[in-house]
Amino acid sequence: MSVAGKLALLKRTKCCAGKLRHPSEGKAQAHLRALARIDDRPMDVYRCRFCGHWHVGHAKYLKVD
Numbered sequence: 001m002s003v004a005g006k007l008a009l010l011k012r013t014k015c016c017a018g019k020l021r022h023p024s025e026g027k028a029q030a031h032l033r034a035l036a037r038i039d040d041r042p043m044d045v046y047r048c049r050f051c052g053h054w055h056v057g058h059a060k061y062l063k064v065d
């Protein structure tokens with residue numbers, strides 16, 4: 001495997017590890033609203049470029065990519 005391939009695999013693992021995958025933005029938004037009731041930290045939904053599904057994450061992490 002190439003170095004670039006290994007890096008992509010690491011990023012994918014970091015991105016998706018421990019995260020729920022949602023098939024649509026609507027599903028992710030519904031999950032986000034459910035979470036907001038117990039945790040008011042700023043979070044948002046985003047489409048993952050590695051797995052193609054939607055994840056819920058803290059807003060501060062969205063600025064990195």
Ligand SMILES: [Zn+2]
Nearest residue numbers: 015016048051
């Ligand atoms: Zn992902």
